[in-house]
Amino acid sequence: MSDVDRPGGGRGAGLLLLGVRHHGPGSARAVRAALEETRPEVVLIEGPSEANDLIPLAADEDMRPPVALLAHAVDEPGRSAFWPLAEFSPEWVAIRWALEHGAPARFIDLPATHSLAWGRDEEADETDEADKEGTAGEGDEGERATGAGAGGEARIDPLGVLAEAAGYDDAERWWEDVVEHRCVGGTGDALAPFTALEEAMTALREGHGSGGHDRDPDSASGSPVAPGQDLVREAYMRLQIRAAQREFGGGVAVVCGAWHVPALRRRATVAADRALLKGLPKVKADMTWVPWTNRRLSRFSGYGAGIDSPGWYGHLFGAVDRPVERWMTKVAGLLRAEDRIVSSAHVIEAVRLADTLAAMRGRPLPGLGETTDAVRAVMCEGSDVPLALVHDQLIVGDVLGEVPAAVPAVPLQRNLTRTQRRLRLKPEAAERELELDLRKETDGERSRLLHRLRLLAVNWGEPTASYGSTGTFRETWRLHWEPELSVRVAEAGIWGTTVRAAATAKAEADAVATQGLADVTGLAERCLLAALPDALPTVMRILADRAALDSDVGHLAQALPALVRSLRYGDVRGTGTAALAEVAAGLAERILVGLPPACAGLDADAADEMRRHLDAVHGAVGLLGDAPAPGHGDLRARWASVLRTLATRDTVHGVIRGRSVRLLLDDGELAQDEAARQMGLMLASPGTAPADAAAWIEGFVGGGSGGGLLLVHDERLLGLVDAWLTGVPAEAFTDVLPLLRRTFSAYESGVRRTLGELVRRGPGAPSGSAATGFGAPGFASGLDSGRADAVLPVVRLLLGLDEDTRGGEGGGDARAGLVGAAR
Template identity: 45%
Template sequence: MSVHLFGIRHHGPGCARSLGEALRALQPDCILVEGPPEADALAGFAGHADLTPPVALLVYAPADPQRAVFYPFAEFSPEWQALRHAAEHGVDLRFCDLPQSQRFALRAAEIEARAQALRTQLPDEAEPDAAPDVDAAPEPAAPAPAGHDLHTDPLRWLAHAAGYGDTETWWDHLVEQRTDSLDLFAAIAEMMTALRDAAGPVTDQLEMKREAYMRTAIRQAVKEGRERIAVVCGAWHVPALAVLPSAKSDADLLRGLAREKVAATWVPWSHGRLTFASGYGAGVTAPGWYRHLWRHQDRAALHWLTEVATLLRRHDLDASSAHVIEAVRLAETLAALRERPRPGLDELMEAVRAVFCYDSDAPLQLIQRALLVDELLGSVPDDVPAVPLVQDVFAQQKRLRMAVRADATDLDLDLRQPAHLEKSVLLHRLALLGVHWGRRQTVRGKTGTFHELWRLAWEPEFAVDLIAASRWGGTLEAAAGSLAAERAAKAEGLPELTALMEVVLLADLREAVAPLMARIQDAGTQTADLGLLLSALPPLVNVLRYGSARKVDTASLSHVVDALATRACIALPYGVRGLADDAAAELLTRIIAADQALRLLQDEAHQAAWFGALGTAAVSDVAHPMLSGRCARILTEHGEWSAERAAQQLALHCSYGVPSLAAAQWLEGFLQGSGALLAHSDTLWDIVNGWLLALPPDTFTELLPLLRRTVATFSAPERRELGERAAHAGGAVTIAPQAAVTVDPVRAQRVLPILHTLLAPRVQPSQETVHEE
C-alpha cells in the first residue's frame, strides 16, 4: 500500500501535464481529488464525449438555490486530467474535500452568529450621549500576526526571493512551462513544507476541518485495501496530508457538524470566469495563454505569436511573417536578459506591443480579449442530471439551433417567420424569469413591429437562476406563467400592471392574459392620478401594435386602452395645475410618451379628445408653465395650431407682466428636445430674441442655467443654425441666391420610364386581364 500526494495549482497546464504523466506511470487503483463528495456520482461524466471543458460542478441547496458554489474545470486543470484518467482507465475516483452539505451549515451558523452578535451590541434605544464621536481620532489597528501574509499568499515570498514582481509570473516560469515533470511534485512538497513551517500552525477552523476530512478520506481508502492511492490536492495542503495524526483527533474536529440537503450537477463554464478579474479566488490571469501552453508545449512562443499575427490580419491590421520572426527574437532576447529559461507571457506581450502594435493600446485590447482570455464556453451532455426546467431550456435552445456562447453575438429576428417568433418567445420568457441571456437592441434601418434585434451572451450563473426559477414550474412556459400570475396578484399600481401585460404578451403567456386584464380594468377604474394613467398607455399601445405580428388577439385589450385614453384626456387639464417643478418635470416625460403612444394608435376619436385636452391645458393660466408650453408645442407639431397662434402664446408668456422664471419654464417646455420651430420661424425667433434682450442683467444671469439646459437638448445642427442666426444683425440669415440650373430636356426624358415604374400605382391581381392567343 502506498499513498502518493500530488500538490497542484488548480488551473495550471504544467501541473496538469505532470500529473497526467505521473498517473500513467503510477497506475493507481484509487484517486482522491480535492472537491465536493456530493459530486462523486457525476465524476464518471468526465469521459463523456459531449462534456467539453470549461465546465463546472454546481453544488446548491434545493431549498434555496441561490446558495450555491461552483468548482470550475478547464482543459488544462490538473483535476480535470485526473477525472479523465479515471474515466478512461476505469479507476475509482472520489472527491475528498469537506462536504458542501456541512460547509453550507457552517456558513449559515456563522451568519446567524454574526447577526446575533450585532443585535446584542446595538441597544434598543440609543441614548443621546451614546452617539459615536465622529471627531475623535480612530484607534490604531492591531498589528497582523507574524504568519498572516504567509497564510494568505504563501508563494509571494518565494516569488520575491526569486526576483519576480508577482506570484503569477514566477509560478508560470517555474512550473507551468516545465517539460521535465516527473520530479515536480516532490519539489512542490518540499517547498510547501518549508513554507508551512515558517508560517506556523493553521488557525482557521474551516481549513483545519477540510484537511481533517481529507486525511479521513485517505484512511478510508487505506482501510479498503487500496494498493496505490493518488491524492490530488492544492499544493498548500500537501504537508498536512503527508503525516497523518491520530484518527481520533480528526474525528474530534469533524464531530457534531450539521448537514444540509444539497444537490449537484454539471454546468457550462467560461474562460472569462476563470480569471482573477471575475472575482474567482483561484483564478489565473490569462486562461487563453494557459490553454495555448497545454496544446502547444513545444515552441509555445512561436505558435503564440503566429496566432497573434493571424488575429490581427483577420481584423485588417498589419501583421506579416517578418513581424512574427522579429517578435520571437525580441521575446527570446528579453528572456535571456532576465535570466529566464524561455520567454513567458510578459516577454511575449512586450514583444507584441513593440513589433505588432507600434506601442499602441488598441490592438493590445483585441489580443487581451481574443487570445489572453479566449472567451470559450463549455458544453454539457443532455443526460447529466438536472432540474426539469433546465432540461427544458436546453432542449429548446438545441431545437431552435440557438448557439450558447459566452461572447456577445447579435440575433436579428423577423417575427413573420415561425422559427424566429419562437426564438423571441424563448428570450422573453427567460427575461421574465430573470435570465437575461438576450438583451433587446434598437433596430435601425428597418420599420415595422416584426423586427427584433437581440444581443446574446450566456453567463454561467444563469444555471443557478434557472434552478432558482424551477420552483415556479417544470417547463419554461409554466414557470414564466406562474411567475407572471404572482406578479399580477401583487402589483398595486396601474403602470406596473400594464408593463407586465406587455411582458406577458411578448412571452406568449396566453393563460395569464385574462386575469391580468381583469386586474388592469379594476385598477383603471379606481385610478384618478394623471401620471399613472399616462404611464399606462405606452406599453398597452405597443401591445396593440405588435399584436398582429405575434398573432395575439388584442380585441379585449383595445377596450381597456379606450377607457384609459378617455380618462387621461379628462384628467389632463386638471392634472397640470398647482405642481412643483420636480413633479412637473416628471409629468412632462409622461405626457411626451403618451402623445407618442396615441400617435401610434392612429385613432381619430382619441386624437381629437387628446388635442382638445392639450388645448385646454395650453391656454390655462393655472397650469405649470413648462407643461402648458409642451402642450402648445405638441399642438403646433400636429398642425392643430398654426405658427401664428403659437407665436401669440409665446408673446403672451414672454410679456412684461409674466415673471421671468415662468417665461423661461414655458420656453423650456415648448422648445425642449428640438429647436426646429425656433430655427425656422422668424416670428418665434423675434419674440424670444426680444424677450432675452429686454431682460435685466441680473435676471438674465439667474435664468442662464435654465436656458442652457434647454438649448443643450437641441441637436448639433440645430445649435449651429441658431448660432448663425444670432451672429447676424437682427437674427436673420441671408442666403445668397444660387445660379439657375440649366435642364437638358433630352436627358430628363430618359428618367421618366424609370420613375413611372417606381411610382405608378400597382394593379391588383384580381384586376389583371389575361389575354389568350
Template identity: 45%
Template sequence: MAAEVSLFGIRHHGPGSARRLVEALNLLQPATVLIEGPSDASHLLPMLADPAMETPVALLTYAEDNPSEASFFPFADYSPEYQAARWAMARGAGLRFIDLPASDRLGEHAGSAGQEAAACTGDDPISHDPIGVLAAAAGYDDGESWWSDVIEETPSSGPVFDAVADAMTALRSEAGAIPAREAAREAHMRIEIARAAKESEGPVAVICGAWHVPALAARHGLTADRALLKGRAKVRMRATWAPWTEPRLARASGYGAGVVAPGWCAHLWNTRHASDRDSIWLARIARIMRERGHFVSTASVIEAQRLGHALAAMRARPHPGFEELRDAAVACLCNGERAVWDDIAAELLVGAGVGTIPADTPLAPLLEDLQRQQKAARLKPEALERALTLDLRSESGLARSTLLHRLAALDVPWGRAADAGRSRGTFRENWLLCWEPEFAVRLVENLVHGSTIAEAATGRLTDAMRAEPDLAALAGLVRSAMIAGLPGAAEFGTGLLETKAALTSDCLALLAALPAMADILRYGEARSGMAGHLADLMPRMVVQAALALPYAARDLDAEPAAALRDAILAAEAAIQLAQLGGAIAGTWHDALRRLIGDDRATRLIAGAAARLLYEADLLTAEEAATLLGRMLSPGTPVPQAAGFFEGFLAGMGERLVHDAPLRDAVDGWLTGLDEETFIANLPLFRRVLSSLDRSARRRLMDAALGRGASNARGYRLLPGAGAIWPAHEARVLGLMNAGAPR
C-alpha cells in the first residue's frame, strides 16, 4: 500500500512556518521528506548538513553551455525547506526535491527560480497575491502582517497547516486559470509524490509553497500529468551551492519570494524559544545606536517595550511585530527623529551577513567561465610573478586587459597594474601577474553578483555605485567599469554621476571627481565607444565647480584649505588632459582670477590660483611679480603672506631659476622678514623648495647671488656666516640649504 502523505504548506523564508514545520515533523516522524525544488539537484541536499555550510546560501543551477542562464534558490536558517532538509539528514530519512528539474526551467529561460509570487502573473489578483487577498478580507493592510499574526504566531502546529490548506483551497476555487508552467510544475510534483508514496516504508512529508497544497492534494490521473510534461524544452545543466547575502533575501532586492525584513525574521528564529524576544530586539536596537554614538538609556528601552505592547493592543495584534517595536523605538529611543531610525534600519532589519559553503563544493560557474576566458586569452595562471605588457590596439591585448580589469573589479587581483600611463592616447598597459589560491574562493563568493565574470563584475560595481555617496569615488567606479568593458555598469554609473553632480553644490566634491572623469575620456580612445556619452558631463561639472569655487575658498582653516588647493591643482591637470578649451577653460580661468582679487579668499588657495594662471601664460612675469610684491609686502600679515607664498611657489623652484622678476619679488620679501619670523617660517620654505634636487638648488643659489655656476659650486651657509655675508645673501643661502639633503 502507498504510504501516508502529509502536505505542509509553508511560506518561503517564514520563521514561524519553519518552527511549526519542525514541530510537525517531530510528531509525524516521516520516513521520506520531499521539498519543492529542482529534482535534478537532489544530490546536493545532503551538503546542507555539512558543519562548514553557513546560511544564507543558495542552490545555483545553470546551463552548462551558457552559465548566464542561471537560477538561484536561496536558503536561510529560518527557511522551512532548510530546516526540513536538516531534520531529514539528522534522522536518516529519505530526502529529495520534487519540482520541475532545473534543466526544464533553464530550457524555458524561466529566470530566477524560487520566486513563487512572481511566477503567478497576470491580471488575476488571487493568483498574483493570494496572501494579500486573505489579508484584505481579514481587514489587514498587507499580507505580511496578516500572515505573521494568523500563521506565524499561532501556538499550535497541526491546525496551522490545515487552516492554510483550507484557505488556499477556497482561494484557488475563485482564482482564474493558472499559467501553463505552473500547471506543469504541479503535475511533476504530483508524479514525484506518488512515486515516493509507493517506495517509502513510512509516512511521507511534502514541504511546498502554501499555494500549491490544494493542487497537490487533488486527485489527478497519471496520464494527464505526464501529458502536461510532454515536449518541454530541456538543456544540460549543472548545480552547485553558492554563498548568498542577507540583503538579497529582502524583497527590496528584487527577489520575489523575499521578505520585508530579513533581520527581523532571523531574530524571530533565533529567539523562538525565548519569552522576551521583544526585549531582546529592543536591546539590540539600543546596542547599535550606542555603537553609532547615540545616547540610549535603559529607562528608554523599558518605555519602548511598554509602548510596543500598547500599540499591539490598540492594533488588535496578538504580539508586537517589528512595526510596533519600530514605532516604539522611534518615539522612545530616537526622540521622535525618524532620521535616527533610518541610520540604523538597514543594519537592523536587513543585515549584511554572507554565507559560506564547504570546500568540496562542486566547481562554480565563475571558475568555469574564468577557465574558458584564460584559454581564449592564452593566459595561464601561475604562482610566480611575471610581467605582461599589453597593446590595447590589438584584439588580443584588449581582451586580456578587459579580463584582468574585470577580475580586479571582483577583488581578484590576478594582475596588478604597473607603471600605468597617465597621458591621453596611451595604448599600452603593464601588468604583474601572480595567481593566488584564495582567488578561487573570492570568485565563488562573487556568485551573488552573477554567474559569469562580466555579469558578476557588473553586479558588484553597480552595487558599489548605488551605495557610494562620494562623487569622486563614484567617478572612479565609473572609470573602473569603462576600462573593464562593462557598458551596463558604466551607463548606470554615468546616470548616477549626472544626477549627483546636478544635485550637489559642494565645490570640493565636484573638483575631486574631475581627474577620474578625465581618465574616462582618455580611455575612450583605447576602448572605442565607451566614453562618448560622458563628453558633455565633464564640461558641465567644470562649469559648476567654477561657479562655486570663489565662495568655497573663503575663510578656510589650514586643513580644508590644503584639501581644496590640492583639488584645484588636480582639476587643472584634468582639464588639460581632457583638452577642454574655449568657453569651458575661460569660465575656469575666470574663477581663478576672482580668487586673486577676493580679499576673503584663503591666501593658500589664491596663491595656487595665481600660479595656475601664470603657468597658463594668463599672467605675465611682470604681472606676477607685481602680484607677489603686493601679496608679500611688509604690511601683509605674515601668515597670509606665507600662505600665498606656499600656494604660488610650491613645485615652482625650477621656474625661479629662469624667471628674474619673479625671483626678485621673492627675494625682496624674504630679505624684509625679521630674523624671528624667518626662522619661524623656515619649515614652510623648506617644504616649498623640497622638489628641487641638489643641482637645481645650486643653480637657484647662483641665480639669486648673481654668480657663475663655477664660483658658487659647493657653497653652504656655516655658523657665523651672517657676520661675513650681506644679510640678504645669507638669508637666501640659508633658504637654499634648508631644503638640501643631509
C-alpha cells in the first residue's frame, strides 16, 4: 500500500488528510487540535500553488484577516479569481500553525495559470463576476459544491444530502450541531471528526460519483467530453502529495475540502494523473494578498463562500467559553449604542430563552437561530427593525482585513496606497460620507483622487448631494471599499503607473472612442473635476470636432449644460477654462440658431423632451452670465429673443410655447400684464383646441417649475385658467383631463389646498386679498395692533433687533419692520 493509501487516522509518519469546511470555525478548531497532536513535518493546503511565496507574509504583524489571495491574468487583469481566508478558516489556521512551529507550508491546488485559462474562450456574457470568482476560488468547496453542474448536470450539495440523511431540513443547522458545537480540545480524539467526515464523504461519492463535478463546461454543446476541473485539480493535488512524501519521508498533513478527501485517498497511478494534466490551457498570472470583508464572505453579498453569518462564525471561533452569553452581551452593546433600552436583565433573560429553545428543539447548544429568536423576543420586543441592525452589524459584520506593505502589487496599486496614506483616506468596508471643502488643499487633493479613480472605473467613492451648502466649493462623497476594487486597480494598471498618469491616458482613450457629443462634454467635465490638464487638449479637440459635425439641436442642448457647469469650477479648483468657455459659447450660438426650426412640428412626446432641453439651455445661458459670444453680442439677450420667437410661433407645440412665456416672465423679460395677455389669447381663442390649451398650461405652470405658487400669488392667471377650464366642452374634457391632472398633481399638498380655497371663493373675493394676504376665511380685514404688540419681544429676540425699539414712539414702525422682516 502506498503512502497515499494510509488511513487518515494515522499519526507521525503517515499521511493525514484533514477534510474541512471552508470558513468553518469548528473545522478550524479541529485542524488546530489535530496539528497540535500529530505535529506533521509539512502542511499541505488546498490553494493555488503559485501562492507559496506569499505564505510567509501571513506571519506579518500587519496582516489581519479576512484577506484573500488574488490571481489575475497579466494580459487580461479582469480575468481574476479570489481565495478568501478568514480568521476562522481552517486553511488560515493551518498556515499560522505551520509558521509558528517552523514547519513548511505549501499550497497544492491547480496553479492559477491553468484555472484562469479554463473556459477562456467562452462568451463573456455567459458568466457573471461571481461565477468567475467561484470557478477558481470558492465555488469548488468540497463539502458545499452547490450550483448548476457543468454541462447542465445537477451538482449535489453534500452538506444537504448528509443533513437530510440525519433527519435535518437545514444543512447549516446540521453542521452546527455535529461540528461547530463539538468539543475538540483538551479531551477526546482530535482526529475523530475528520475520520467520521471522510467516511461520510466516501459513501456519498460512491453513491453519487463526482456529483456533477466531472464534466467539461463545453460537453453540453456537443464538443468532446473532457475531464472536469475538479478531477484535474485532484490529480494535481495527488502529485503534489507524492512529491512532499518523497521530500519529507512522512508526517504529511493535508488540509482540503472534505469533498476531495476520498479522491485524494483512492489509488491512482502517476501516469494517469499526469495524463489528466496534459495539454491544459495556460495564461500568465500574478498573485498577491488583498484585503477582504465579512460581507464578501456572506452569501447575502452575492459571493457564495458557503456561510451566511461570518460575524457569528468569527464569534464562535474567538469565544473560548460561554459563547452565547458573550454574544448576547455584544448584541446588548450594539442596541444600547443605538439608544435602545437594553439592560443586563435583558441579557440574562435572552440567554435563558436561547437555552430553552435549544432544549425544545433538541439541539446540543443554542445556535444562531435560537439566539436570533431570543434577541427578537427579549431585546427587540418582537420587532424585526432593530434585529436587521443586529444582522447587518454583528451576524454579518463590517470587518475589513489589512495586508502589509510588502505584498506584491502593480505600480498603480502602490501609488494609490501611498496617496491614500498621505491624504488620510483609509479604505473601509463600512459605508461612510465624506464632506470636502475644495478651498482646503488636502480636501482638494482628496476630491481629485476620487474623481481620477472614477475615470479609471475604480468607484471607491460616489458623489452625492451636499446638505447645508449649495456652493461649488463643497463636495460630498459616499465611500465604500469592496475587494473587487483591487481587480479594478489591476485592470487600470495598463494605463499608467500613477493614478494621475493612468487617469490622463484613460481619459484620452475614452475621448477618442466616445461617439456622442454629450458623452464627450461629460468627459471634459470629469477631466476638469479630476484636474487633468494634460488630457484636456485632446478632449477639447475631439469635443470641437464632434460639435462641428453634430447638427442635432437636442444633442447640442444636452452637451451645453455640462460645459457650463465645468466653467464654474475654474475659480475654486484653479483650473484654466478658457478653451472650454470658447467651445461653450460656440455651442450656445449654434443652439440659438437651430432651436426655433427644431421646435416646429413636434408631437407630444418630442415636445416634452424638447421642453427639458429648453430648461437645461436656459439654466446654462444664465450661468454663462453676460459673457458675450465672440462677434455675436450678448448671449442672454439673444436667448430672450429666441424665447419670444418660440412663444409666438403657431407651428410650435403648446408645451414649448407655454414654457417660453414662463421663462421670459421669470427672468423679468416679460411683464406680468403681457404674460396674462399671452395666456388669455391662448385660452380664450375659439380656434384653440382644448388639448393645445392644456399643453400650454402644462408648459407654463407644470413640470415642477413652481407654477402652483405663481397661480397662488397672481389671481389673474388663476382666473384665466379657471375660466378656460369651466368652458371646456364636455366631449373634450375627458381628453384634456389626464394632462391637467399631471400638471396639478405635481404641486405640493399645501399649494393644491390653497388653490382650491381660492377657486372656491371665486371672483367675488376682495381685490386686495391676494396682495395683502388678508381677507381670506379665518383672517380679519386688518392688523390687530394690541395683539401684535404682545408678540413683539419674542419676535425681536428671534430676529436679534435692538431693545430700544420697544413700545412708545416708533412702536408702529417697529411693528412694520418686524412684519416686513418676518415676511
